[in-house]
Every structure is written in structure tokens, then in C-alpha cells.
């Protein structure tokens with residue numbers, strides 16, 4: 001099929017394009033309802049985005065906006081609870097990775113920074129609190145639900161469980177797109193992701209005085225890092241502040257676009273793909289200045305609170321991750337770059353370094 005025709009059928013536009021960082025905005029619906037060639041075209045655009053910027057914005061992804069709004073509202077009500085209630089639901093271990101994480105506890109860093117993580121945590125703690133939710137029903141690793149507290153807590157549990165399952169389904173669909181985009185059978189990854197060993201992270205970046213950022217040039221809301229797993233589904237509110245590292249080394253705003261999900265590849269997928277897919281570093285800073293205002297012009301008052309929802313997708317924890325077929329071998333003269341490792345071992349290693 002001529003590429004001009006494909007453009008008409010699959011209008012992919014550009015969400016971000018600066019300093020050689022191009023992040024497309026892709027309509028996922030033809031993947032579900034289009035012809036086989038429509039489906040293939042969508043799969044290829046998504047996979048190409050992961051191979052170049054490591055990021056894509058997805059629209060018409062199958063999770064209704066009303067569901068996302070409900071999750072945001074429930075998240076905001078959770079973080080508005082008294083600190084004591086949240087602390088009682090505290091995060092315990094990397095193995096479990098479930099529960100509430102208070103401001104200053106996690107410091108996101110890059111792989112090569114982990115030795116200095118204690119110093120960094122002390123000088124510029126991430127200004128955020130999170131609630132981590134994992135797969136239900138794992139022996140010995142219960143979620144820390146607030147459902148014993150009140151009706152709102154019960155509603156929170158139900159809302160998050162429903163959302164968790166929807167995101168799990170979307171993960172499977174995205175992995176099918178990646179499979180097709182890498183010339184593998186469409187269902188290649190199904191048995192790798194069917195358990196849903198994923199992590200739903202609700203994030204709250206509280207309103208913070210502009211002075212805090214002015215005083216400390218290293219201050220961020222969430223430090224530069226790459227994600228650990230296969231892909232991350234990121235739902236942003238309207239405030240902005242997410243930035244992605246460009247090939248030029250600059251940070252580029254990944255602006256919020258209504259009813260889209262920012263999807264980025266994680267380190268384990270990069271490793272699995274023998275580094276043909278990129279896991280790109282990103283961070284969260286204060287929201288960008290309004291368009292009609294020079295940065296730094298209005299230095300008084302607070303930056304508004306920001307909420308986001310990150311759904312970290314992972315292969316089943318027991319699965320052995322070895323370089324994908326087609327990414328290494330004598331015929332393409334590329335060697336396997338990494339040793340095989342189970343998804344679970346890999347993630348626990350990474351989580352242990354940041355808490």
C-alpha cells in the first residue's frame with residue numbers, strides 16, 4: 001500500500017516535536033476495528049515510535065474518559081485523607097510494592113545515579129506522594145486498601161480494581177501491536193503478560209510555593225529516570241510538567257492532551273528488544289509558565305497541585321526475559337547484549353535501588 005494512502009486511513013499527528021524528539025499522536029482504534037492492513041499500519045507506527053523517541057500519545061485506546069475522570073476524582077479524595085490514615089497504609093517492601101509512599105520517601109534516579117541516591121534524597125526530595133496498587137490475589141502480598149475506613153474507601157477499592165483490569169487489557173493490546181510491529185506473531189506476548197503483574201501508581205504533586213523551586217535549581221517534582229517494565233500508561237491532568245529527554249540532551253515538555261494516554265517503553269522492554277526499543281528518560285518539574293508569560297516572570301504564590309496516574313506494565317514475574325527473535329543473530333550480525341533474567345528479579349533489583 002502506498003504510504004500516502006496509509007496516511008489518510010490512519011491520521012497520526014505529532015504531539016511533540018522539538019530538539020529531534022518527535023512523539024506522535026496515534027489513533028489506536030483501527031487496531032481494533034480496521035482491516036488487517038489498517039491494523040498493521042497502526043502496529044508499525046506504534047513500534048516505530050518506541051524505536052525512535054520511546055514515547056507515543058494514544059487516543060481512542062478503549063478506556064472511556066468517564067472512567068479516567070472517576071479514577072482521578074477518587075485519587076484526589078484519597079490523598080486528601082488525614083496523613084495518619086495514609087501512613088497506616090504505608091508501602092513496605094520492593095517485593096510487594098504496594099501501599100502509600102509519603103513525600104520524600106522515593107527518589108527517582110537514573111541507573112548510574114543510584115549510589116548517590118541518599119544524598120540526592122536529602123538535597124532535593126521529589127515533591128510527591130503516591131499510592132501503589134498491585135495485582136489482587138497474590139499470596140502474601142495484599143494491597144493496602146482503605147476499604148475498612150468508610151464508604152469512600154470501599155468505592156476507591158472498586159474504582160481502582162476496575163481500572164486496573166482495563167489497563168491490563170490495554171497492555172495486552174499494546175504488546176500485540178509491538179509484536180506485529182516487530183514481525184512476530186500477533187499473540188507472541190500474550191502468555192508473557194496474562195497474569196497482569198502490573199503496578200498502578202496514583203501520584204499527587206501537592207501545590208508548592210514557587211520559592212521552593214527558585215531557591216534550589218535542582219528541585220523537581222519527580223527526578224529524571226526511566227521506567228523499569230515493559231510499557232507505562234500515563235494519564236496526566238491538565239497542568240503539565242512532564243518532560244522527556246531529547247536526543248540533543250534537552251528536556252522537552254510532553255504537554256497534556258485531553259483524552260490521550262502517554263505511553264512509554266520501559267527498561268525491561270528495551271532489554272528484551274536487545275535495545276532496538278528505547279526506554280527514554282523523563283522527569284516532572286513545575287508546570288510550564290502560561291503562554292503569555294515569560295518563564296520566571298511571576299515568582300510569587302504557588303504552583304498548583306498536579307495529579308497523574310501511571311500504570312506500570314510488566315511481563316509476568318516468573319517469565320524469563322531473553323532477547324526477542326529477530327533482534328540478534330548471525331544473519332543480522334548482532335549479538336545478544338544482555339543475560340537472561342526473570343521479570344520479577346529484574347524489577348525487585350531496580351526497586352531496591354530507589355527506596
Ligand SMILES: O=C(O)CCC(=O)C(=O)O
Pocket residue numbers: 201203222227234236242282283284308309310
Ligand atoms: O507524573 C508524571 O507525569 C510522570 C510520573 C513518572 O514518570 C513515574 O512515576 O514514573
Ligand SMILES: [Fe+2]
Pocket residue numbers: 225226227232282
Ligand atoms: Fe516514569
